[in-house]
Structures are given as structure tokens and as C-alpha cells.
Amino acid sequence: MTGKEYRTITDVKGPLVFLNKTEPVAFGEIVTIRLADGSIKNGQVLDTSDDLVIVQVFEGTAKIDRTAGVTFMGDVFKLPVSKDLVGRILDGAGRPRDGGPDIVAEENADIIGAAINPFSRQSPHDFIQTGISAIDCCTTLVRGQKLPIFSASGLPHNDIALQIARQAKLKGSDEQFIVVFCAMGITAEEYNFFRSDLERTGALENAALFVNLADDPAVERIITPRLALTAAEYLAFEHDYHVLVIYTDMTNYCDALRQIGAAREEVPGRRGYPGYMYTDLAMLYERAGIVKGKKGSITQFPILTMPGDDITHPIPDLSGYITEGQIVISRELHQQGIYPPINVLPSLSRLMGSCIGADTTREDHKSVSDQMYAAYAQGRELRGLVAIVGEDALNERDKQLLDFSGVFEDRFLRQSRDEDRSIDETLDLCWELMSSIDTKYLVRLDQKWIEKYHPDNKA
Amino acid sequence: MSKEGVIYRISGPVVTATGMSAGMYDVVRVGDEGLMGEVIELHGEKAVIQVYEDTSGIRPGEPVINTGETLSVSLGPGLLTQIYDGIQRPLPTLEEVMGVFITRGVDADAFDLEKKWTFEAVVEKGAAVEGGQVIGHVQETETIVHKIMVPPTMSGVVKNIKSGDFNVTETVCTLEDGSEIQMMQKWPVRTPRPYRQKYAPDTPLITGMRILDFLFPLAKGGAAGIPGPFGSGKTVTQQSLAKYSDAQIVVYIGCGERGNEMTEVLDEFPHLIDPNTGKPLMNRTVMIANTSNMPVAAREASVYTGITIAEYFRDMGYDVALMADSTSRWAEAMREISSRLEEMPGEEGYPAYLSSRIAEFYERAGRVETKNGDDGSVTVIGAVSPPGGDISEPVSQGTLRIVKVFWGLDAGLARQRHFPAINWLNSYSLYPQSLNQWFRDNIAQDFPEIRTQISGLLQIEAELQEIVQLVGSDALPVDQQLTLEVARMIREFFLQQNGFHDVDAYCDINLQYSMSKAILSFQEAAKNAMAAGAQLNDVVNVPARTALMRGRFEKGYIDTIDDMVKTMVDEIGATVEDN
């Protein structure tokens, strides 16, 4: 089939090209389009029938006219994968962007990715120490988890992601992650920030980058994360690597989806995003995990910016329904000058329960984390009340909790960008800070841990 | 026209075929790889098919073959402990054939067709039998006897029946008219299985979760909806129900949700002990897993596969509980298919028939007289995932119109780590009237009255809290401050229940009653003491009250609670003298 060039385009609309009078074309088949000036664009079949074929063009349809030549490549989109992907920088369609040679394929992998059989999964349970207290204590990351960062424009989510990439390790092990970094529509400046940081720390040699920037074709963003995840799967499940996939910004990805849906005149779902966006996102996020009989793993750190800081916006909302928790970045904390400005209250790690405790982190972790959380939550709530009735109306307990909420932000949350706290340091710090509250109010702490870890008893 | 046609068009999971004779809901094989699909619309000579597997790489012109069957499930010994995908392919078999990733074009029998089961006939030669009648028993798992029934559409006089070891396709019984009965039968998933009559539910499904059993009870044969935003506890609640509820059979459908959550169930259930039988939970469980990244059409089918299996066990006279997590994903699958069909959309892009499909699904719940004359039930509990947590959307609304129990999960409570995060102010159950008698007879004569007192206190608290928000709690009169303390005790001691706690995750219904009485005893004792001059602060802080509240985390609490209450009352009495 490959080779035959059709000049039967009937319509061009948004990112879509419609053509007819083709021989049978496969659903999902890869397409190249040759323009009059000799330049080439790529695309993929979205709808196919005897009468009409609809092609989504990754690079946008600018300059395509009815004389353009369309060739069907006979196969669905595949990425040449190889161990040599490590240390390389590719563009959003998988072509070298670092001036290096083409990837010599050990295998050509279908980028859609097959679903992992739920029966074949293994429950993640290995604690990853990120060195960031708020995460390690309150929303503990587990190897094989998909844990997004819900952020918003102007907030330091990139710094946090990079700090995690630099510091993440299994407790008591030096084993490093391979980072697969996937940029979707971010600015060149943001990209350079990531790249130079990875370069500075030497992590670039252990990373594979897939880069689609703000001025690259928007529709290409549909495939960029699929390429990155295909590479990640290959490295994890064929070569036993522990892979950390960071992708940013999911919001740009979703906007590209919306653009295609609109061009197809689909019935839009909420805020114009396609009704199938949940499924589409799941096909990315669910490519995290650990499977039976394979040594490697895929941990995902998607970053998304919430339009209008709104967590109910379809992008964070649908993501939260799929991922195994979320880390929420707060503008308010950021404005108070706190880094990392993580609001632990709406943050959650759904897998935390499986990776904390005596055998993995420390016996008091659960108890401490519950108490830190509860005390901070109550303290924060009291701030609202104080604003109305004044601090004098508070009883002793409430006063202590109110003060604690300040200390929590100032000493527990706040740490520097290169401060790598061990889990023991984090938990000891928790005890130190909680000791400002009378123990009779610390009802979530087990008596036995109070006896063992409370500074009053330790001395 | 023939049984075989060709593909005309492919658009995602929807394929159009021409040149094939087809009826609605016929199962077809699509393309060179023979992918499984189902006819969902007929247009002149075109048949529109939803395909249960990924369609990439398929081309117009490839063949489509009509199997002539409708989408059905296989029913028989071997269902229990199994985990299936949405179209009843066993996931362990798929792993054997395909490895850890699910590829396509593979068929798999719903259960081991070779395995021999010991069939014990319970009717004799010459007996007149009807559809649905039990003719034999098979001990399927340690705890469950699988009853072999005459297929619902068959009846006659037994010509031959034999006990012994058979596989599920061997004939165990022949009727005079020559019809043969095997242990395996098939039933089309979109058709409810027949029964003699529906009864009004009168027995609660005891779940071991205090807020559910005590405040918002669900009846065996009833239907409940659990809407809630992400992270509010839908899945944990559903899993707790699967673990602890006193159903005899559990069908757990993971519909369009996370893969790891199914893995968790698979890891846990074989080791967890059913508090009602003392045997591993897996013995009574059938799982269906069509996760969010598995084909969307099979997700649509998964709830029907699940409920048909549930009805089948109901027909044996069992109380079955079915959990579907999440029905919103099922509705979205319908929406996706509908939009590919270019149907006129209703609200929020959902097809206009959404609410009738939801209603039909929940109508398959019920307590019935089976065709064998037994009492059986299917209780359905559906999670709903409203976008942004706003339940004014079509799936939540369609569900609330039909279910009688609404367990409303609340993001605010989840954020305070108050679990289960069920909002006690807006949740409801319409069953208490029909269940009160059961509670009076089996738990305590005054059970309904105690319930009313407890929920009344929570209502009053809500009103008082509004005032507190404005003036602070110290500005309230002491009797109201006491009411707030009692309500706090209800929330923290009674309503909160950690779904992962070794002991407290499951609370015996008799213990629930004792705990509720303990709260009222506190209220009473505190009131008396304060009338005699005791200070609220002293009353609240008596050590025995703390001990009482912590007691629920210890085993054997049901035996110690009464003494603990006595000690508390004594200590509260003593605060008067201290004063």
C-alpha cells in the first residue's frame, strides 16, 4: 500500500484533512502529506470508510491545498525504541533534536500502548524519599504511582518537579531513576530551565527528552506523551529500569484534544473538551505501574496548570479521577514566600498506606502524619474564625493550634530548593513542631509513640 | 444477505458493516482478526457495531461475520473467585495467552470447561421440572453451594439425571422431550432474568459501617447511589461493602476506574476473612474489571455482565450485593458511543436515553420469589463520579431519581479526614420505615427511636454551628455547649470509622447500638451533673470517657463497653463533688 500518492483532498478544516477515492485505509494509519514546495507533514487517520478518510495533521494544516499529495504508510504510529534513547533529546514527533543520529531500533513499538492486564499488575509498595517534607510525610510517593502536580501559572511547579527528579530515591539505596521528560507546549525558557538543570546535575545522561514547545505544532502534542510513555515502557519492562516520567503541561495536551474535537464538530463535553477526554487521559496515566515478572517500574509525575486556579476545571478534575492522588500547589502559600508552596490539605497520596510504617519509613509515620494534618487543618480553619471574633475569643487549645499552623508553614513546609531531608529528619522535625501543642490535644498520636519520640520524653 | 459482510467505515470503537444480515444486539466478529463486537444500530442495509477491542489498523473491506448470538454470559460453577473483563473473558487466562499487556483478537472461555465438579442431583427421574427449578448442587467454594437450575426457558419431565463428577458442558439431566441440561447455561446480558414476583424489601443489608447501618440503612434488594468527587471515598466505601456486608455473594465491578484498585482487591480478598462466615472473602466474590484504559465499549457491557451474574446467583436463593465503581464511566461509555453514532445529544452530550438506561439497570435490583420458590435478592450499590463534584449533572440526577438510598460523599469532610466522608445532613435512606420492624425484632425494641435521637442531635448541631461561626462557641449557653460536645462525640466516636483499621473497620450491628446508647448515656449523665453544678470542661474530660472512645479500637469491645459506660457515668457524677 505504501507509496501510492493520492491527490484527492476535498476539504481542509482546522487540523483535519478530508479526502476520498482511496483504497482501503486503516484506522489509525500514519500518513505523510507532501506540499507543492516539497515540504512534508505527518498525520494519522481518525476516521476511515470507503467514501471518506479523515486525517489529523500533526504539524497543522497551513499551506495544505487540494493539490497536496497524501500517502498512507501502511501502519499505525510506531516509535523505534532502544536503550540508546537514554541520553537523547527528541522532538515531539520522536525525531532527534540534539543533532545526534537517528535511533537504531531494537524494536518498533506501537505508541498507543496496550492496557496492562489488571490481573498482571503488582501493587506498588516501595517508598520513594523525595527529600521534601510535605510530600514524604503527608502525601508519600510510591514507586509505580501516578501522582500529578496540580499547579497554576506562575507557580514553581517546575522547581518542585526538578527537585523531586534530583532527590528521589528508595530509602537506603542509591539506585537512580531514569527520567523520561516530556514537554508539551511549554515555552523555550521553561524547557531550557529543565534542560540546564538536568545537565548541571548530570541527570541528562540518564534521561530521555521528548520536546514539543509552545511554537511547535499543537496537534503533535497528542502523540508526544505517547512517545514518551512508549519509551518509558520499553526501558522499564524490557531493560529493568525504574523510570520517572515527568510530563508538562497536561493542560496544553488537553487543549490540543479540544482543538481536534472542535474541528470534527463533535458534541463537546464540559467547557468544550471532548466527552472522551477521561478515557484519553486514562490511556496515558494508566501506563504507570509495576507488572508481575518485570523488574522495572514506571512512576508518573504529570504537571498541569489549573485554568483560573480552579480545581473543578475538567483538566484537574478528570485527572484527579484517574491518578493516584495529587499534590496541590497553592498560590496563597507562594505569595507568602514559602517554597515549596504545597497545600497538604487537598493533596492526597492514595497509595501512601501501602508504603509507610515500621518496615519502610518509620513506625510512627502514620500517626505523625495524621496528627500533623489534623492540627494544621484545624489551625487553618481557626484563622477564618479569628478574622471575625479576634484571637481573644479562642480557648487555650485553639490558640495553640492557630500558632501551630504558622509554624507548620514556616518550618515544616518551607525548605530550600536543594535541601534533601531524610524521612527521619522529616519525622523528627514533626515531633519538634508538634511539641508546641499540649499532648492532651494531640489525640491522633498513639501513646506509645509519644513516649518514644516526643522531645519531652526523649531528653 | 448473508451472515458475512464487509467493513464500510471505522471510527474509533464504532464500525459500520454492509452486506450482512443482522439483528439488534447480535454478536459479530470484525475484521481479519475477528474482534468481538455487537450490533447496536441498523440503518437500511448498514449495521453499526460497537467493537470491544481496539480497532487500530483495521481497514474498510475486511470481513464481518455475524455469529447470530446475542451478547451473553456463561453461567455455571467456576464463576466464584474469578476476575473477568467487561465481556467475561477471565483475566488470568488472558495473561496466559497474551502476557501482561492485553492485546486483541483472543477469545477465552469464561471458565475451565475441563474441570470436573461433583454434581449431586436433588430431583429424581420422573419429576416435573420448570424453568429456574433447582435440580442439583455443586459445592463450588468452601462456603457456597452452586445450585444447578433448569434454564429459565425450559421445562418438562426428568427422563434421566445422575449425580457424579462432570465438567460444565456434559449433560447431567435429560428431559422427556429430549432437551439436555448442562451445568453451564447462557443468558443474554441485556435481558433481566425472570422470577415469580418482586417483594418489598424488609431486611437490611448489614454493612458494618455505622453511618450506613444506623443512619441510612440499605435494604437487601434495594439500590443505593454513592456520588462524590474524586478522593472522597467512593472506592473505599465500595470495597468495605464488598468486604463486610452480610450478602452471601458479592459481584464487584470495576468499571472504567484504576487498574491498581482491582489489583488491591485481588491481593487482599484471598487473605481477608468474611466476618459473616469466618472464611476467605474470595469464596463469595466475582470480579469484573474493565479499567479506564481498556476498550470503552466493553466498559459499557461490563455492568450488564455483572448484573446478569448477580441475578443468576439470586435465582439460587442467595442475597447478592453488586457494587459498580463507577456508573459514571458506564454512562460516559454510552455517551462516547452515542456521539460516534452522531445521535442527537441530550443534556451534557449524554444520549437522550441515559436516564432510562440508568433506571433499567437499577430496576434489576430487588428482592424476589425465585422461579424455584426461594427468596433471593440483588442489592445494587452504584458509585457516581460527578464532574467537579456537582451532583446537578445528568448521571447523578438520573441515579437519584431511581435509588432509594443516597450516600452523599463530601469533599469537605474528606479534606478534614473525616471518614467515611458521608455527609449526614444531605444523605438519606427511604427504607427505615420498612426496616424498623427488623431492627426492633433483631437488635433492640427502641432502635428506631435511638436513631431519631442521634440524627436529631446532628441536626441541632448544624444549626448551632452557624451561630458559632459568628460569635465563637464560648458565647453559647452551657446546655448548648454540651449539645455541641455530644454531637462532636457522635461524629468522632460513632460516625468516623477508618476503613483500614484492623478492628474498627467493621462494627457489629449490636455494638453499633451499644455505642449509640453510650453517647446518650454521656449526654444524660453530663446534663444531670451540670444541673448539680458540675463544669462542662470537667464532665467532658473524665478519663473514662476517653477510654470509652478509644475502646472501639480494641478487640472484645462489645463485652467491655457496658462497664466502660458505667465507669464514665460514675466519674461524671463525681465531678459534682469535686466542684
Ligand SMILES: Nc1ncnc2c1ncn2[C@@H]1O[C@H](COP(=O)(O)OP(=O)(O)O)[C@@H](O)[C@H]1O
Ligand atoms: N472509610 C475510609 N477510611 C479511611 N480512609 C478513607 C476512607 N475513605 C476514603 N479514605 C481515604 O481517601 C482516599 C480516597 O478514597 P477513594 O475511595 O479512593 O476515593 P474516590 O473513589 O471517591 O476517588 C483513600 O485513599 C483513603 O486515603
Ligand SMILES: [Mg+2]
Ligand atoms: Mg474511586
